[in-house]
Amino acid sequence: MTTDSYRNALDALYARLDYERLGMPAACSSTELRLGRMRRLLRRLGDPQDAFRIVHVAGTKGKGSTSAMVAAALTASGFRAGLFTSPHLHRLEERFVVDGAMMTPDELIARCDELRPAIEAVETDWPGPDGRGLTFFEVTTALGLLHFARSGCRAVALEVGMGGRLDSTNVVRPAVSVLTTISFDHVRQLGPTLGHIAREKAGILKRGTPAVVGVRQPEPISVIREVARSRRCPLFELGTDFEAFYEPPRPPIDRPSNGSVLVRTWRRDWGPISAPLPGAHQAANAAVALAALDALADIDPTLEVLPEHAARGFATLRWPARVEVVGEAPWLVIDGAHNVASAEALAASLRSNFPEVPRSLVFGTSRDKDLAGQLRALLPLFDTVIATRYVENPRAVAPDAIAEAVAELGGPTAMIAPEPTLALDLARRATPESGLICVTGSLFLAAEARAAALGLTNIPARPRLVT
Structure with missing residues (x-):
C-alpha cells in the first residue's frame, strides 16, 4: 500500500454527496433516495449480496448493537461473518468488519479499484440528483457488500442507515429481517408519529421472510403486524414469541458491570449469560439478536449458533461509544x-x-x-x-x-x-x-x-x- 493510493481512495469516497454529514432531505419519498441505481450498481458488480445470508437490521435505536451481537455470535461459532454499520467513529474501515477485524487499507484500495468501473457505468446512464452521482452511503454500502463477498462470508449482519423502505441497504434479499425499536427520530424524513416511523422501517420486510421484532408499543407494533401480514412474513415478537430476563449488576459495584441476561425463544433458552453491553436496554437488544439467530437457523440449519458460542461471542464484543x-x-x-x-x-x-x-x-x-x-x-x-x-x-x-x-x-x-x-x-x-x-x-x-x-x-x- 502507498499512502497516496489510500488517501486517494478515501478522498474519492468523501467527495460524494454525504447525507450523514449534511443531513437528510426532508422527504423520504424524494427522488434522491430511490433504489434503482443501487440495484444497477450491484448488478454491475455481479450482485455480491447474493453470496451470503443476510440478517437485515433496522430500528430507531439498538440496531448497531444488535447487528454487532449477531456478527459476534456467528464468528464465535466458526462461521465467517461480516458486519456492516454506520457511521464510523474514527476510520471509514470500521464500517466493514469480517470476523471481528475491520477492513484493511489495502483491502479498501482493492475494493475501490474494483468498484470504480461499475460506478462510472451507472453514473453515465443516470448521474443522479443534480448530476452529483451516487451518494457516499450508496457507494459505501456497495463497497461493504463487495468486501463481504470477496472475503468469503457465509452470513452478514447488515445495519440500515436511516429508515428502511428507501435505505440503500434495502436492495438485499435477507434471510431474516429485524426491527429493534421504534421511537422518535428523523421525523422530518420518516413522519410525525410512531406509526409513520414504523411503516418506513417495516419497509425492509420482504415477502415470506421471517421478521424478528423488539417493538412493544401498541401503535408501531400494530403497523408492523399489518405490513407483515400483507407480505406473509412470519413474525416473532419480543414479549410474545421470545423474552429477555435481565439481572442487573449486584452491589457493591466497584466498577461498571453489564449484568446478565436469560433469553427464552421458541427454539431454546439462552443463558443466563453475561450481557454483552451495559444497560437493561442491551438485554432487550441481546434477546432480539439471539432470536434473529434462531430465525436464521430455522432457514439454514448449517448456520445454527449454540448458546455456548453466543456466550463466547458476547464476551469478546467491544462496541465503542455505547456506554x-x-x-x-x-x-x-x-x-x-x-x-x-x-x-x-x-x-x-x-x-x-x-x-x-x-x-x-x-x-x-x-x-x-x-x-x-x-x-x-x-x-x-x-x-x-x-x-x-x-x-x-x-x-x-x-x-x-x-x-x-x-x-x-x-x-x-x-x-x-x-x-x-x-x-x-x-x-x-x-x-x-x-x-x-x-x-x-x-x-x-x-x-x-x-x-x-x-x-x-x-x-x-x-x-x-x-x-
Whole structure:
C-alpha cells in the first residue's frame, strides 16, 4: 500500500454527496433516495449480496448493537461473518468488519479499484440528483457488500442507515429481517408519529421472510403486524414469541458491570449469560439478536449458533461509544446517544452503574435532533453541565444555544467549551476523582471526545464541511 493510493481512495469516497454529514432531505419519498441505481450498481458488480445470508437490521435505536451481537455470535461459532454499520467513529474501515477485524487499507484500495468501473457505468446512464452521482452511503454500502463477498462470508449482519423502505441497504434479499425499536427520530424524513416511523422501517420486510421484532408499543407494533401480514412474513415478537430476563449488576459495584441476561425463544433458552453491553436496554437488544439467530437457523440449519458460542461471542464484543468507559478517577463514559429514547436508556444505565456519585455532563448534539427532549432525560442526573460541539461537521448545535436550553429547563448553569478537548478539560477540573464524566448527544461528538481522551493519533483526516 502507498499512502497516496489510500488517501486517494478515501478522498474519492468523501467527495460524494454525504447525507450523514449534511443531513437528510426532508422527504423520504424524494427522488434522491430511490433504489434503482443501487440495484444497477450491484448488478454491475455481479450482485455480491447474493453470496451470503443476510440478517437485515433496522430500528430507531439498538440496531448497531444488535447487528454487532449477531456478527459476534456467528464468528464465535466458526462461521465467517461480516458486519456492516454506520457511521464510523474514527476510520471509514470500521464500517466493514469480517470476523471481528475491520477492513484493511489495502483491502479498501482493492475494493475501490474494483468498484470504480461499475460506478462510472451507472453514473453515465443516470448521474443522479443534480448530476452529483451516487451518494457516499450508496457507494459505501456497495463497497461493504463487495468486501463481504470477496472475503468469503457465509452470513452478514447488515445495519440500515436511516429508515428502511428507501435505505440503500434495502436492495438485499435477507434471510431474516429485524426491527429493534421504534421511537422518535428523523421525523422530518420518516413522519410525525410512531406509526409513520414504523411503516418506513417495516419497509425492509420482504415477502415470506421471517421478521424478528423488539417493538412493544401498541401503535408501531400494530403497523408492523399489518405490513407483515400483507407480505406473509412470519413474525416473532419480543414479549410474545421470545423474552429477555435481565439481572442487573449486584452491589457493591466497584466498577461498571453489564449484568446478565436469560433469553427464552421458541427454539431454546439462552443463558443466563453475561450481557454483552451495559444497560437493561442491551438485554432487550441481546434477546432480539439471539432470536434473529434462531430465525436464521430455522432457514439454514448449517448456520445454527449454540448458546455456548453466543456466550463466547458476547464476551469478546467491544462496541465503542455505547456506554463505553474510557477512563477512571473520575470515571469517563462516552456514549453516542442522539435521540430521546437513547438518552433515556443511557440515563437508566448510569443510574445503575454509577449510583450516588457526583456527575458531570459534556453535551453536544446536531441541529436536527430534539435538544430539549434529550436534556430532559439527562439533566436530573448531573450536577455540572459543559455545553460543547463537535468540530468536523457543520450540523452541530452552538454551545451557547445548548447552555440556554439547559437554563430554560432549570438545569445548572452550563459552562461552555468550543470543542471536545477543552470540554473534557473543564469537566475534569469540575469533577472529583470519585465522580463521573459522561460525554453524549451525538456519535460525532463521541468520536472526537474519544479520540481526545484516548490520545488516538494517525486518524485519516476527513475533509471538513463548511456552511
